[in-house]
Amino acid sequence: MRPIERGPCPKDPNTNTDKVYKTYTEARRDLIDRLGEYCSYCEMRLNASLAVEHVQPKRHHPNLELEWHNFLLACTNCNSTKGSQDIALDAHYWADVHNTFMAFQYVEGGKVVVHPGLTKAQKAKAKRTIELVGLDKTPDKPDASDRRWQNRKEVWEIAKINLKRLENTTDKTNYAKAIVDMAKGYGFWSIWVAVFINHPEVLQGLMTEFIGTYQACFDKNNHYAPISRTNDL
Ligand SMILES: [Zn+2]
Structure with a gap:
């Protein structure tokens, strides 16, 4: 899961004070500007x-219905998988709070699993996060309207094909740029990072060109090794 930075509440251009949204859907454009589509x-x-x-459902937290954070x-x-159940924030990992890249691993076929390097307590928390939004749904648990697993599998294959092409090309710099453009079109940032983990020329583009990626979560001087964002992850 890509660690992201929502940033401070956008300002109203007329008053230069924090925007006050009348409906939460009004925030959609600002969120896309900050986090990408x-x-x-x-x-x-x-x-x-x-x-x-x-994050905290409006049904249980009406005071947070229009709250940017x-x-x-x-x-x-x-x-729809997350639904409107009340959420214990501390029981899950959140892309805007933790370095969620460290919580999961994207493995062959684009499956999402709990990162094996976590402590027992962290593993339980990562598992709850996967279950919260149904990232473990696979063909074993069929759901015709749920294309997430299928889409991840396809993107995994596309990334693998392009990894081979990158390794065989003489113009690595330009091909790395083309791969980043492709990744932006398809999404599934974590899959591209997993497949190109040994290619800093691609990683650099994935970190900087996907709007809203929290770059401090990765050490650019050390092969983009992940860095914890909190005392936990
Ligand atoms: Zn989704």
Whole structure:
């Protein structure tokens, strides 16, 4: 899961004070400007069906319904799986709080698993996060309207093909740029990072060109090794 930075509440250009949203859907444009057109959970690239997501559901926290710091972006599948259950924030990892890249591993076929290097308590928390939005849904748990697993599998294959091409090309600099452009079109940032983990020329573009990636989560002087964002991850 891409660690992201929502940033401070956008300013109203007329008053130069924090924007006050009348409805939460008004924040959609600002969120896309900050985070790109990607689901904050599954990282799918989406246009029309990308919804303003309330981290803490408005049903249980009406005071947070219009609160910038409670917003993320979510696809229909992540949104509906998460539903409106009340959330214990501390029991999960969040893309805008933690270095969520460290919580999960993206493995062959684009499957999302708990990172094996975590402590027992961290593993439990990562597992709850996967279950919260249904990132473990696979063909074993079929759901015809849920294309996330299928899409990840396809993007994994595309990334692998382009890894081979990159290794065989003499013009690595330009091909790395083309790969980053391709990744932006498809989404699933974590898959591209996993596949190109040994190619800093691609990683650099993935970190800087996907809007809203929290770059301090990665050590650019040390092969983009992940860095914890909190005392936990
Ligand atoms: Zn999603």
